[in-house]
Amino acid sequence: MEISVEQFSTWSLTQTPILITAAINPLTNEHVLVSPHRTKRPWLGQTEAPQTVDLPSYDPACYLCPGNSRSGGEKNPVYQNTHTFVNDFSALLPAPTPATPLAPHPLLTASPIHGACDVLIFHPRHDLTPARLQVPDIERIVAEWIRIYQLRGSQEGIKYVQIFENNGAMMGCSNPHPHGQVWSMSEIPTLPATELASLRRYAASEAPTSDAPRGPKGICPSFLICRNFLKLQQEMPACCANTHMPRLVCLKQAVGSSSRTTTGLL
Numbered sequence: 001m002e003i004s005v006e007q008f009s010t011w012s013l014t015q016t017p018i019l020i021t022a023a024i025n026p027l028t029n030e031h032v033l034v035s036p037h038r039t040k041r042p043w044l045g046q047t048e049a050p051q052t053v054d055l056p057s058y059d060p061a062c063y064l065c066p067g068n069s070r071s072g073g074e075k076n077p078v079y080q081n082t083h084t085f086v087n088d089f090s091a092l093l094p095a096p097t098p099a100t101p102l103a104p105h106p107l108l109t110a111s112p113i114h115g116a117c118d119v120l121i122f123h124p125r126h127d128l129t130p131a132r133l134q135v136p137d138i139e140r141i142v143a144e145w146i147r148i149y150q151l152r153g154s155q156e157g158i159k160y161v162q163i164f165e166n167n168g169a170m171m172g173c174s175n176p177h178p179h180g181q182v183w184s185m186s187e188i189p190t191l192p193a194t195e196l197a198s199l200r201r202y203a204a205s206e207a208p209t210s211d212a213p214r215g216p217k218g219i220c221p222s223f224l225i226c227r228n229f230l231k232l233q234q235e236m237p238a239c240c241a242n243t244h245m246p247r248l249v250c251l252k253q254a255v256g257s258s259s260r261t262t263t264g265l266l
Contacts, residue, residue, distance in 0.1 A: 026202070026227070027195045051168075055127035055176055064177035066124045081137070082144045083121040084182075090117035092185055095157055115158060115185035118148055122178040129178055130165075145182075152184035160188040199223050 022031045063070045066078045072088030092115035103109045122141050123133060130138065145163050153161050165180035166173040188196070202223040212222075212229035228246055 026223075027198050028191070029194070029198065053176070057125050057127050059126045059177070062126055062175065062177050064119075064121050064175055064179055065126050079121070079124055081123070081140050083124075084118055084144060084148060087117040087119050087181070092117050092183060095186070111187075113185055113187050115183065116152060116155075118152070118182040118184075120144055120148065120180050120182060122180065126177050133178075141180075148182050152182065155184070157186045158184045160185050160192065162189075162192075 018037050019034075020037075021034045023034050024030070025032050058065055060068065062068055064076070066076055066083075069075045070088055074085070074088065076083065076085075092113065094116060095114040097112045097114045100110050100112045120141070122128075122130060123137055130141070133141075149161050149163065152158055161182065161184045163180065163182050210226055210230060212226040232246060
């Protein structure tokens, strides 16, 4: 079932009475203010018009199109499917890294970090997006994700590999050509470290019984599977779902911050 944010707002407001809660996010152990009726407030702030740019299938000025030169001087091969290369402006550099100067005060402590930043071009066509790719094209992207994840994850000193995509100019995407990034680093960032600790703690605990599918050891359901299962039992509508995965809409506001609508597993 697919729904819009407006449909979700209508659904949430039909729950009687309207319940405002400080729910716990079990992945981060943070309290989240849930206030569904806030979505009905008037809005006279900034709105963004839909993008109407008509992109060509090939752009001779694009740094990511096949056969073109990148800004760092390297030339792309005339690739036919995916293509991966080390980012010309990597935020992380490989080891060895220079020694960090001794901090004059504990509040100024910093430690060296190393890693790599890879760019993964999804397709040679400049005008396509992942949503418009054919299934075999998507399968090749997933295969390349697996390859680069295993490659970087097996390198000495690497503790964390993150695969992501900045989608759209508003989100900081510097080039409309369909591509994503893979960052590998010698330290686990704070938020993923917190979430991993929560997953391990749940797996080692005697979790309350639920009818969610059991994990491979059969001891207790997987944290994320159980969380989704319980949410769907509450008859919360999924914004999209198939036989493999639901994606839930959550209206949430971190205590002390502005409200926002997000979709995800929680």
